[in-house]
Amino acid sequence: MAEQYVFWGGYAGNNIGDEAILWAMSQLIRRLDPAAEQHVLHPNGVSAAVEAQYTAWGINVVSGSLPHCLRILSRARLIVGGGQMVDESTRGWPIGWSSIFLIANRLSGIHPLVLCIGAEPLTKAIPRFLVRRAYGLADVITCRDEESSAVVRSTGVKAAKVWTTRDVVFSLDRTQLPQWTTDSSDGQTVAVLIAYDPNRILEKVSNYTELVGALRARGFRVELVAHDLREEYDVHALHDVKSHYSDDPHVNVAHATTVSDAFGIYSRVDAVISARMHPLIMGMLAGTLPVAFGGKAKVKSLLSMSGIPSIAGSGDPLDLVSQFEAILAKRLSILPQLADTATKFRRNVEEATGRALKQNGTQ
Secondary structure, eight states: OOEEEEESSSOOOHHHHHHHHHHHHHHHHHHHHHTTTEEETTTTOOOOOHHHHHTTEEEEEESSHHHHHHHHTTTSSSEESSSSSSSSTTTTTTTTHHHHHHHHHHHHOOOOOOEEEEEEEOSHHHHHHHHHHHHGGGOEEEEHHHHHHHHHHHOOOOGGGEEEEGGGGSSSSSGSSOOOOOOGGOOOOEEOOOOOOOOSSSOOOOHHHHHHHHHHHHHEEEEEEOOOOOOTTHHHHHHEEEEEEEOTTTTOOOOOOOOHHHHHHHHHHEEEEEESHHHHHHHHHTEEEEEEOOHHHEEEEEEEHHOOOOOOSOHHHHHHHHHHHHHHHHHHHHOOOOOOHHHHHHHHHHHHHHHHHHOOOOO
């Protein structure tokens, strides 16, 4: 009988970064285990458009009542993964739900895995307990940076179970993705990712508004992009920024609702400026120039390991654009280095995930 896997994480089409994680993980497991059946668990269901996307990826949606959802965990190996899975700032989610599913899967005699997660520092007793006891049931926990691994180990999870890897999105095959080329470039079009998260960090929307104004003053065309598609998140801030430039034909909204949309945008712009991690990774894989603009600890960790360049997260907007122009001038020397790094990271993720799938209670 073919192996079955069921994915649980921040999926359902709300965030392009999370969807890129799911797509990458699905493709990676399909390469490692071609005959496997794949499912994604979402108790509340997903929209028809999202379900059609998952079907195209060869992933079946499992939804409905909690008992119905738990039934899949009695026969499929659970893979908890994606984004900021260990985070106490969102009232127990996603640690709480993850813990329920991990316990159910393990009680069914199956060996769950936690793959490619990020972890924020934990200070509260209940989240630390759940990570130690429920996440500790997994055979392996892979974290996308050493800082996240240290958080998981600090809860008391056995160190041998916690592996540091790179983000699973790096496992995507660049030859299958649209690519930026010098032939279609004039060096003057920039995608600016507008990041806004009311549950974690309220980014200053004015920083984006001012940056866009400075880019326009230097002659750049700007495409505004949102990765979190919920109205109260990036989309809210994007509309705010766009309202300041409603009469400027060179400031436009690049509508992305799918991973493919995002890769299409990044492959035709000359740079991607972002405080979010996955737009930087996806820009890197699309062959364009990713440039960090501030960002949380996970972004800084990505920069330190990848060599992605950055500009300051605040300051005089024209000075920031001067920093950006200096980086852009070096683009042709930066891009080959980033391509080599992406290749190394892809091998890292493939090797670690392959080993993880072979684990069966040996840790």
